[in-house]
Amino acid sequence: MADFHEFYPLRRHNTFGFDVRARFAVHVRSEADLLAALADPRGHGLPLVVLGGGSNVVLTGDLEALVLLMEIPGYQIESDDQAWRVTAGAGENWNDLVGRTIADGLPGLENLALIPGTAGAAPIQNIGAYGVELRERFAGLRAYDRQTGTFVSLDLQQCEFGYRDSLFKQAGYGRYIITAVTLRLPRQWQPVLAYGELARELEANPAPDAAAIREAVIAIRSRKLPDPAQVGNAGSFFKNPLVSAGQRAALLQSNPDLVSYPQPDGSFKLAAGWLIDRCGFKGVSDGPVGVYGKQALVLVHHGGGTGAALLALAHRIADTVEARFGVRIEPEPVVL
Ligand SMILES: Cc1cc2nc3c(=O)[nH]c(=O)nc-3n(C[C@H](O)[C@H](O)[C@H](O)COP(=O)(O)OP(=O)(O)OC[C@H]3O[C@@H](n4cnc5c(N)ncnc54)[C@H](O)[C@@H]3O)c2cc1C
Incomplete structure (x- = not known):
């Protein structure tokens, strides 16, 4: 049986900090947890809400819903002579993942540093920043398809990415629960410095590596954007x-x-x-x-x-x- 919490406070699960409650919430730490939550009769008849870090949602009131708190861990690297493939569990913190790949010598995600939220939510709006979008580093994902009741793999084309957009915000809205995301990081790394502000931040460094770009992105973002922990x-x-x-x-x-x-x-x-x-x-x-x-x-x-x-x-x-x-x-x- 899944571990259901009734009238669960969501204030710490949305970065706006709105003080609302979920009728039921479940911590999903594995695909088995997910299946158990979906099978539990307490959730039947209630709408389903999937939450990662809650950094891209507006909760307008208490949710008479079953809320899945996506916390599936995982970090695996595969490689061929062209690229590394990194598979992350949906619940991995995105910014930690960026830092970890770079520390492991796998450049490519540096422009997307300090974006809050989880790896599993990154495809939903095809996250992007400083001249790079997720789709440029995306290989595929694994998701539970609520329509067919099976786990499926979706590749780059199937996800229909657009500017802050994807299948998951359009025809596939509400249909897929993403459990893992695979990124493709080419071995032939090219820095992306087309974004003026980033180029200026790195003026003193004519040949920045991925770690330097990541630091520059973090410095710019920390100056410009409010920290959700503060406001x-x-x-x-x-x-x-x-x-x-x-x-x-x-x-x-x-x-x-x-x-x-x-x-x-x-x-x-x-x-x-x-x-x-x-x-x-x-x-x-x-x-x-x-x-x-x-x-x-x-x-x-x-x-x-x-x-x-x-x-x-x-x-x-x-x-x-x-x-x-x-x-x-x-x-x-x-x-x-
Ligand atoms: C300070 C700040 C700066 C930001 N900067 C950027 C930026 O530069 N670029 C950018 O693109 N975004 C940015 N964002 C928005 C946000 O961080 C991203 O959209 C992020 O991917 C949301 O992740 P999350 O885990 O918090 O998703 P949530 O807010 O929890 O969920 C967002 C949507 O995804 C769905 N979802 C979440 N997880 C899953 C899953 N596993 N399976 C299926 N559906 C799921 C939810 O149902 C919801 O519809 C920023 C947000 C903040 C607070």
Whole structure:
């Protein structure tokens, strides 16, 4: 029998720190634990919620649900003459995994250092930072398919990764419970320093190795982003919106300093933080929730607030941005 906890407090299982409870929660430390939890009659009829580190969710209230707390460990390395393959249990801390691979002499994940959460959640939104996305280092994953009741392997193509997007947020939403993720780290390592801020951080080091890049990424992120241990947040709250070249040109006429990045398909990614900042929201507080003073893209919870209040603020921001720029910004975290 699985170890069910009833009315389980989730405050320490979401980085916003919202004080909500799960009707039932189970610590899942193996695939056997997962099967036992799913078979337990106490959970039958309740919706299922899968939680890793809770660093990309907004919990809007108590969850009348069975919450699976994914804590499956595991770290294995295989290799061929082209690449190393690292398989991590879904519950492994992502940032620790990045550090461990680099310490083991397997470069490739350094740009993704200090992203909170678990390895098992990394494919959900195809995590990305400083010029690298998970999909560029991804080989495959193992998951429990709730539709067929079997464990399946999904490869890079099957996961349908996009910008902060994947199969798991689209057609496969709610269908798969990821138990392990395999990364492919080519032996022919190439540093990725295209991101201006990272290149500047490493100016004094003309040939940085993966460890130096990891340290630089950690230094930049520590300066820019609030530590969830100090103030509740889920990192960037909005995705950077994509616009056509025509839309961008029109926006540039009235906003010559518009921040945008060209995409391979000819469209442009606008900096959502810049749009929000221009609407005057940076540092604004609405009771216990607000917008981070150093980075308008980050919404914060100072304690004693609710996910619903945070979402109300998020809607107000998105409406204001749309009214002023004609562009709708969408939240990145999953609302539960
Ligand atoms: C300070 C800060 C900075 C951040 N910076 C970045 C960044 O630079 N780039 C970036 O991409 N993200 C960033 N994030 C967002 C977040 O860290 C990532 O999205 C991370 O992958 C979420 O992992 P998690 O374990 O906390 O997932 P959770 O928040 O627990 O879950 C997120 C979603 O994944 C699902 N899920 C989790 N585990 C599994 C599983 N094993 N199987 C199936 N579904 C699962 C959940 O149901 C939920 O829908 C940041 C967050 C914070 C707080």
